[in-house]
Amino acid sequence: MRRYELNIAAFGEGGHFRTHIDINDKSIVQNMRVVTAVYYFFSEPKQFEGGELIMYPAAFLPGLDEPVALSPENNSLVVFSSVAPHSVAPVRSSNLAFKDYRFSVNCWLIN
Ligand SMILES: O=C(O)CCC(=O)C(=O)O
Numbered sequence: 473m474r475r476y477e478l479n480i481a482a483f484g485e486g487g488h489f490r491t492h493i494d495i496n497d498k499s500i501v502q503n504m505r506v507v508t509a510v511y512y513f514f515s516e517p518k519q520f521e522g523g524e525l526i527m528y529p530a531a532f533l534p535g536l537d538e539p540v541a542l543s544p545e546n547n548s549l550v551v552f553s554s555v556a557p558h559s560v561a562p563v564r565s566s567n568l569a570f571k572d573y574r575f576s577v578n579c580w581l582i583n
């Protein structure tokens with residue numbers, strides 16, 4: 473790996489992310505995102521529902537026959553191939569204070 477990118481995200485009520493892969497537009501062979509790592513953190517007790525990371529089947533992912541929803545756990549890290557299709561289900565809550573948002577630090581290892 474030659475470098476990495478970091479992004480911090482705060483998802484409040486209704487926050488979601490459509491199905492995508494993390495390969496950036498300009499990437500062909502160089503500067504390609506190869507590994508995605510997402511670190512989750514939020515206030516306890518958790519004030520929101522939803523916000524699951526959903527991983528979708530792909531030809532190169534043997535054994536994943538149907539979508540898998542991973543509910544974010546506080547202070548946890550999820551690592552996956554940046555070419556794996558995924559989405560974030562809408563965060564559900566009412567009157568979620570910013571301190572209770574679904575926070576994540578996304579890290580992409582770049583080849
Ligand atoms: O927050 C997550 O669970 C994943 C976010 C994501 O897919 C992205 O930022 O590319």
Ligand SMILES: [Fe+2]
Nearest residue numbers: 492493494558
């Ligand atoms: Fe992503």
